[in-house]
Amino acid sequence: MKKYNHLAIEKKWQKEWDKSKIYRTKDTGGKKFYVLDMFPYPSGQGLHVGHPRGYIASDVYARQKRAQGYNVLHPMGYDAFGLPAEQYAIANKIHPRQAVLKNVATFRKQLEIIGFSYDWTRSVNTTDPEYYRWTQWIFLKLYGSWYNPKTNRAEDIKTLIKTFDKKDWSSKSEKEKQEILMRYRLAYEGYSEVNWCPGLGTVLANDEVVNDEKGNPVSERGGFPVEKKTMRQWFMRVTAYAEKLLAGLDTIDWPNHIKDIQRNWIGRSEGSEFDFAIKNSEDTITIFTTRADTIFGVTYVVLAPENKLVQKLSSKISNWNEVQNYINEVKNKDDEARLAADKEKTGVQLKGIVAINPVNGEEVPVWIADYVLATYGTGAVMAVPAHDDRDFKFANKYNLSIKRVVEPKFVAEEATGGHGRADSAVKPGLPMEKRNAVCVFVKNPKDDKYLCIKWRGTPMNGLVTGGIDGDESYEETAMREVHEETGYKNLKLVKEPDFAIHSLFYHRLKNTNRWARFQYVFLELINEERDPVAEKEAALHEVVWKSKDELKEFFTVIEGEFIINFLNNPNYIFTEDGVLFKSGEFDFLDSSEARRQITEKFGRSKITYKIRDAVFARQRYWGEPIPLSYDRDGIIHEVPEKKLPLKLPEVKSYEPIGTGESPLAGVKSWTDKGYETNTMPGWAGSSWYFLRYMDPNNKKVFASPKNLKYWKNVDMYVGGAEHATGHLIYSRFWHKFLHDLKLVPTAEPFMKLRNQGMILGTDQRKMSKRWGNVINPDDMVKLYGADTLRVYEMFMGPFDQSLPWSTESIIGSRRFIEKVWRLSEKVGVAKPDKDLESLLNKTIKKVGEDIESMNFNTAISALMILLNAMEKRVGEYGVLSVKVYEVFLQLLAPFAPHVTEELWRDLGHKSSIQKEKWPKYDPKKLLSETVQISVQINGKLRASFEAVVDEDEKTLQNKAIMLENVKKWIDGKEIKRVIFVKNRLINIVI
RNA sequence: GCCCGAGUGGUGGAACUGGUAUACACGCACGACUUAAAAUCGUGUCUCGCAAGGGAUGUGGGUUCGAUUCCCACCUCGGGCACCA
Numbered sequence A: 001m002k003k004y005n006h007l008a009i010e011k012k013w014q015k016e017w018d019k020s021k022i023y024r025t026k027d028t029g030g031k032k033f034y035v036l037d038m039f040p041y042p043s044g045q046g047l048h049v050g051h052p053r054g055y056i057a058s059d060v061y062a063r064q065k066r067a068q069g070y071n072v073l074h075p076m077g078y079d080a081f082g083l084p085a086e087q088y089a090i091a092n093k094i095h096p097r098q099a100v101l102k103n104v105a106t107f108r109k110q111l112e113i114i115g116f117s118y119d120w121t122r123s124v125n126t127t128d129p130e131y132y133r134w135t136q137w138i139f140l141k142l143y144g145s146w147y148n149p150k151t152n153r154a155e156d157i158k159t160l161i162k163t164f165d166k167k168d169w170s171s172k173s174e175k176e177k178q179e180i181l182m183r184y185r186l187a188y189e190g191y192s193e194v195n196w197c198p199g200l201g202t203v204l205a206n207d208e209v210v211n212d213e214k215g216n217p218v219s220e221r222g223g224f225p226v227e228k229k230t231m232r233q234w235f236m237r238v239t240a241y242a243e244k245l246l247a248g249l250d251t252i253d254w255p256n257h258i259k260d261i262q263r264n265w266i267g268r269s270e271g272s273e274f275d276f277a278i279k280n281s282e283d284t285i286t287i288f289t290t291r292a293d294t295i296f297g298v299t300y301v302v303l304a305p306e307n308k309l310v311q312k313l314s315s316k317i318s319n320w321n322e323v324q325n326y327i328n329e330v331k332n333k334d335d336e337a338r339l340a341a342d343k344e345k346t347g348v349q350l351k352g353i354v355a356i357n358p359v360n361g362e363e364v365p366v367w368i369a370d371y372v373l374a375t376y377g378t379g380a381v382m383a384v385p386a387h388d389d390r391d392f393k394f395a396n397k398y399n400l401s402i403k404r405v406v407e408p409k410f411v412a413e414e415a416t417g418g419h420g421r422a423d424s425a426v427k428p429g430l431p432m433e434k435r436n437a438v439c440v441f442v443k444n445p446k447d448d449k450y451l452c453i454k455w456r457g458t459p460m461n462g463l464v465t466g467g468i469d470g471d472e473s474y475e476e477t478a479m480r481e482v483h484e485e486t487g488y489k490n491l492k493l494v495k496e497p498d499f500a501i502h503s504l505f506y507h508r509l510k511n512t513n514r515w516a517r518f519q520y521v522f523l524e525l526i527n528e529e530r531d532p533v534a535e536k537e538a539a540l541h542e543v544v545w546k547s548k549d550e551l552k553e554f555f556t557v558i559e560g561e562f563i564i565n566f567l568n569n570p571n572y573i574f575t576e577d578g579v580l581f582k583s584g585e586f587d588f589l590d591s592s593e594a595r596r597q598i599t600e601k602f603g604r605s606k607i608t609y610k611i612r613d614a615v616f617a618r619q620r621y622w623g624e625p626i627p628l629s630y631d632r633d634g635i636i637h638e639v640p641e642k643k644l645p646l647k648l649p650e651v652k653s654y655e656p657i658g659t660g661e662s663p664l665a666g667v668k669s670w671t672d673k674g675y676e677t678n679t680m681p682g683w684a685g686s687s688w689y690f691l692r693y694m695d696p697n698n699k700k701v702f703a704s705p706k707n708l709k710y711w712k713n714v715d716m717y718v719g720g721a722e723h724a725t726g727h728l729i730y731s732r733f734w735h736k737f738l739h740d741l742k743l744v745p746t747a748e749p750f751m752k753l754r755n756q757g758m759i760l761g762t763d764q765r766k767m768s769k770r771w772g773n774v775i776n777p778d779d780m781v782k783l784y785g786a787d788t789l790r791v792y793e794m795f796m797g798p799f800d801q802s803l804p805w806s807t808e809s810i811i812g813s814r815r816f817i818e819k820v821w822r823l824s825e826k827v828g829v830a831k832p833d834k835d836l837e838s839l840l841n842k843t844i845k846k847v848g849e850d851i852e853s854m855n856f857n858t859a860i861s862a863l864m865i866l867l868n869a870m871e872k873r874v875g876e877y878g879v880l881s882v883k884v885y886e887v888f889l890q891l892l893a894p895f896a897p898h899v900t901e902e903l904w905r906d907l908g909h910k911s912s913i914q915k916e917k918w919p920k921y922d923p924k925k926l927l928s929e930t931v932q933i934s935v936q937i938n939g940k941l942r943a944s945f946e947a948v949v950d951e952d953e954k955t956l957q958n959k960a961i962m963l964e965n966v967k968k969w970i971d972g973k974e975i976k977r978v979i980f981v982k983n984r985l986i987n988i989v990i
Numbered sequence B: 001g002c003c004c005g006a007g008u009g010g011u012g013g014a015a016c017u018g019g020u021a022u023a024c025a026c027g028c029a030c031g032a033c034u035u036a037a038a039a040u041c042g043u044g045u046c047u048c049g050c051a052a053g054g055g056a057u058g059u060g061g062g063u064u065c066g067a068u069u070c071c072c073a074c075c076u077c078g079g080g081c082a083c084c085a
Helices: A006-020 A052-067 A083-092 A096-112 A129-143 A157-163 A166-170 A174-182 A238-251 A256-266 A292-297 A308-312 A320-332 A335-339 A389-398 A474-486 A535-540 A548-554 A560-568 A591-602 A668-672 A705-711 A727-740 A777-784 A786-795 A810-826 A834-852 A856-877 A882-892 A897-906 A953-962 A964-970
Strands: A032-037 A071-073 A145-148 A153-156 A187-197 A202-204 A209-211 A217-219 A227-236 A269-278 A284-289 A300-303 A347-356 A363-369 A380-383 A409-411 A432-444 A449-455 A464-467 A491-493 A500-507 A512-525 A541-547 A604-608 A628-630 A636-638 A716-719 A753-755 A930-937 A940-948 A977-981 A985-989
Touching: A006 A777, A006 A786, A006 A897, A032 A052, A032 A705, A052 A071, A052 A716, A052 A786, A052 A834, A083 A096, A129 A145, A129 A187, A129 A727, A145 A157, A153 A157, A153 A727, A157 A174, A174 A187, A238 A256, A238 A727, A256 A727, A269 A292, A269 A591, A284 A292, A284 A300, A284 A380, A292 A591, A300 A347, A320 A347, A320 A363, A347 A389, A380 A389, A432 A474, A449 A474, A449 A548, A464 A474, A474 A491, A474 A512, A474 A541, A535 A541, A541 A548, A548 A560, A777 A786, A777 A810, A786 A810, A786 A856, A786 A897, A810 A856, A810 A882, A810 A897, A834 A856, A834 A882, A856 A882, A882 A897, A930 A953, A930 A964, A940 A953, A940 A964, A953 A964, A953 A977, A953 A985
Parallel strands: A032 A071, A032 A716, A300 A363, A409 A500, A432 A512, A716 A753, A930 A985
Antiparallel strands: A145 A153, A187 A202, A187 A227, A209 A217, A269 A284, A269 A347, A269 A604, A300 A380, A347 A363, A432 A449, A432 A464, A449 A541, A491 A512, A500 A512, A628 A636, A930 A940, A977 A985
16 A cells, blocks of 8 residues: 655645646636635744644635635735834844845745645735835825715815815915815824834834833833824824724624624714803813713813813913923823723813803813823713712812712512502503602611511511602601601601602502602601501501611612612712703603703714724834825925835835934935835735735736626635734725725625634643744644644634644544545445445535534534544445545545545546535435434433434334333323424423 | 623533534553554543442523523633723
């Protein structure tokens, strides 16, 4: 027998496939299918075994699609701009381009030996000027466009200019025009803070900044201090697409958690805006809130320290020095200190400034505090400490008043006792009678017990309650009711938190629905003297005393738990929806309805998003140049389309120049022409690369309309989940923009997305040089073969789960392939075997479905089961049917393309196994002739027996009862019920 | 704190729509072949029990003839967001 020499076989077929070009893709021909991997960043480190996991999966998937008759586009390329290449180049004193070329070559080699079915002629590289020409071209489109909210899409900036007053517009200077347009462009110039490291003379990315022992930010390299510096930047107006990005999620098949992350990131929030006028001023403070129903509870207003209004009002602020100091203090805090959630809130009052609540004209103080973010909503909030946790903490610290305006509401849904009333579930259809009432806590200071009422002949327990008569005060009602119901007469009012609840119930005695607002009143016994209780009252209930701890158990009222929370926690605030109170005409409205009405009358509804515009500039050399230039007057000019690509200048030094600006700012030939010195960020090139694969060598357009129309978009996208809020948002944004401009045919770039889990080191840690736990795929290919590596990576566990590498387990996959190899000796003409036939059909079904749903581990497992059965068959009859073996090879081919090709050809086939049609199963042959029927007694397995498929219940039941093990259990007992599940089980209930 | 996801043998994991829990593989033990070893093949391998039988899918409850699967509460781990008004 021929020896299984994986090295020779794999090399041989890789060469042969390359020669015969079987993986080349044409842009026509039948139904298309686009299978894409997230292209790699070719680092100097090379690959570890975790990297190819996704590539293997997509390769298996692509191979199956090809076998199913699709015209499959399955390309690979390199995302090679960015920091690591630049740093590698600086460290090794070579040009970044050289570093990239070298790393790309290494990657390609490492990938090739694994035997992927990529069409390498379609490869792209983001650093290739012929590629980034189109990245720059798309940038210019973004720069030249605005988002028209009326048409709900991006349009040429000219359509914006048309909306301006003609005369007014032409009277403006170029500079003014530029400033106005900049507020609309989808790519726009602005300012933002960066991590500036004076020690290195450069700007650092967030992950290049670490904390030293004292928690101060320092550079990862060298440990130099890092501070904030405001710098000129370019931005992408992602926020304009927030709604489309959100809505699009419903149209694509992505893992739910990725959709959740994106939804969360976009952070849509429906609320209202209100204008608070500033007393004795023309200015107003606009606030955003989602709780318009609490607006009558506003006791102050807070601005973000960076809010422009603060500077504008400076002359009216009497403590301006103090305010300025606070603003500076906040500015110098690093992000971590400012954002720490548990940190104590700080702020300063703007003395002399008074805001007017638009709903009731109340005058409230104005503060600045860094718990209000300048970048969200309007950068200002109305503070309602009674119903917002943050405002509550702030109010407590600075002694600001607290006004409660929303009260909890409880609707009786079943017959429960409550407040000593005979009440039950609200009856639909009956009118609702509103009433003011009290509910009384009476404490006996001697033993700290509370006065309770137990209703005779009912399970109801509660407190003393009663309706308010005429113009009685709460206290008067409370004392009167206590006296009537219990006889206690010497009581005094104590100061405890006052609160009220609304209770909706059906009043049985009065046959009416009641909506009672119970004001809680806290009394204390002065002494235990009591008058006799009227007979009528005494017949209804008895008096009991309960300690605080016993109350929770004692109350049968549905709102009992809430009341206890309130009693136990003096800081308890009610942040949920409820019923309005002390809110003028809106009293007794539910929160949601109140929000609607108050907004309509006093404000306007508004939708706000968390997502921020994305910074689109890096102060680095190794990125796409931004194709803009500045003239002497600071007017920005676009680099004409026909002059693209604007290539990076050849320079000797691309190291930081020490000002924080890009190294390009130190290149005279560059600055002489006024070119923008910032370069694009790493995500620019990766935001559209999948389109370039459709037409990678086109010199006229980024991809021809014909090819775009044919390939449309990516059908299956495979990559890591870590790109959820980066690449996967940005590329959707660019794609939607291109779609608005009718440059691409679909609204979404990636129809299906699947994430691969990480492969961890054997020590369960992330594979990295640092831990010394890196496993190199080259070594695995050499030792076990690419086919074994592929099978193992697909078999080790669920594709989307992170799993540790096991040096021990991979041997199992190797054994599997060797068994397949050895079995080839035993094929020939064999007698039909129904059981094997049935298993084969089941396996065809299972493997096909499992690949489609990316459950590769169970697909392999099914193949192993079939192999074991085939071996058993050979053991019994000495020969295995060629037909069965061939189908098996076809099923295995996507996973192990080399060895299956070799064995396939050995069987005498002239063409590649990769060209074969995917096997079909016969639904009629899926069932074996016999099935195991389990017999349960009372749900416990007691016996099982073999039966013919689809046999009827009666027959099987009779058979089951005859079994020894079953007889034993049912003997002398009555069979109450028998449950029958076809072809599976019989459960006898006794 | 909020939003997702996951907890099953010594290990990675399997189980369709509620229907024989632990498939498949690794490891381990024993046996065959061998002068020997490796490789290969075979047998066994959740747990308590001599057995009959009992107990096990993070913990505690519930629904059901029957729960890894559905519901409630809690614990642990992983991921995302984090003063978003």
